[in-house]
Amino acid sequence: MSEVRTPPVVAALDIGGTKTAAALVTRQGEVVDRITVPTPGRAGATAIIDTAADLVARLRARAMGTRVSALGVGSAGVIDHRTGRVLSATDALAGWAGTDLSGRLRALLDLPVTAINDVHAHALGEARHGAAAGHQTLLLIAVGTGIGASFVVDGSALTGAHSAAGHAGHQPSPYAGRLRCTCGGQGHLEAIASGPGLAEEYARRTGQPVGDLRAVAVRAADGDPIAREVVLLGGAAVGSAVGGLVNMLDPAVVVIGGGVAGLGDAWWQALRDAVRRETLPVLDDVPVLASTLGSDAPLLGAAALAWEGTA
Numbered sequence: 001m002s003e004v005r006t007p008p009v010v011a012a013l014d015i016g017g018t019k020t021a022a023a024l025v026t027r028q029g030e031v032v033d034r035i036t037v038p039t040p041g042r043a044g045a046t047a048i049i050d051t052a053a054d055l056v057a058r059l060r061a062r063a064m065g066t067r068v069s070a071l072g073v074g075s076a077g078v079i080d081h082r083t084g085r086v087l088s089a090t091d092a093l094a095g096w097a098g099t100d101l102s103g104r105l106r107a108l109l110d111l112p113v114t115a116i117n118d119v120h121a122h123a124l125g126e127a128r129h130g131a132a133a134g135h136q137t138l139l140l141i142a143v144g145t146g147i148g149a150s151f152v153v154d155g156s157a158l159t160g161a162h163s164a165a166g167h168a169g170h171q172p173s174p175y176a177g178r179l180r181c182t183c184g185g186q187g188h189l190e191a192i193a194s195g196p197g198l199a200e201e202y203a204r205r206t207g208q209p210v211g212d213l214r215a216v217a218v219r220a221a222d223g224d225p226i227a228r229e230v231v232l233l234g235g236a237a238v239g240s241a242v243g244g245l246v247n248m249l250d251p252a253v254v255v256i257g258g259g260v261a262g263l264g265d266a267w268w269q270a271l272r273d274a275v276r277r278e279t280l281p282v283l284d285d286v287p288v289l290a291s292t293l294g295s296d297a298p299l300l301g302a303a304a305l306a307w308e309g310t311a
């Protein structure tokens with residue numbers, strides 16, 4: 001037999017509310033193959049696990065001759081990083097809470113499995129291979145359907161005493177008034193500055209319901225002054241929260257990701273202005289950067305975790 005020339009890889013999974021992605025990743029963070037499919041979120045935990053395991057099995061079959069040594073998983077929900085169990089999850093993933101995520105994938109795939117929340121995986125990806133590479137500490141904020149955060153120190157995400165660290169969307173925001181939040185609370189950042197939060201704010205101001213944030217973005221680009229105000233409000237609300245977190249954590253760099261960060265220059269300027277209004281003078285120069293890895297970030301972070309567990 002000839003020598004295998006392909007570099008060794010690990011498998012990585014990103015299990016989200018709408019899609020599940022799998023990839024094979026080298027130690028250097030190169031994605032050598034990938035598959036993405038819709039997550040069967042309403043079909044229950046077994047369907048979600050089976051879909052994810054099938055993606056990994058298909059990638060292994062396609063990578064003939066390449067050794068896949070471990071699996072890293074980033075998943076929506078609160079994940080106990082030590083046990084790999086899902087502690088809680090939103091309704092987007094039916095029956096996900098209580099699932100032994102790592103154990104069931106290990107049994108199906110016969111691989112060592114490490115699992116972590118997807119926002120923490122995203123941050124680990126940016127810390128290892130993306131916008132924060134080379135920095136000792138990173139504060140990542142992901143702004144999308146929800147708002148999550150992760151603080152990474154020396155390559156490890158702080159997951160907290162209850163695995164629930166990073167719920168940045170569920171802190172009080174002066175921009176949110178008494179708006180109802182998805183968590184059941186009131187006046188939280190996510191209620192005003194998430195994608196659905198901004199779409200609802202536009203509907204409240206105009207009396208015109210819109211499908212989602214994309215519709216608001218289109219109207220803002222067309223010169224609709226209320227749509228532009230809502231975009232600026234979203235950037236300012238996130239920036240205000242980021243500024244407070246920077247004062248608390250003093251990160252070397254802040255990275256902003258998620259779909260809402262694609263709103264464009266006006267949103268970003270409002271965000272940066274608000275960060276500077278809040279930060280202490282000694283922290284004025286903390287860089288606030290855009291995610292550079294995009295949707296690959298959670299996969300690369302999950303892969304980095306898997307590599308940590310290999311010899």
Ligand SMILES: [Zn+2]
Nearest residue numbers: 170181183188
């Ligand atoms: Zn909340």
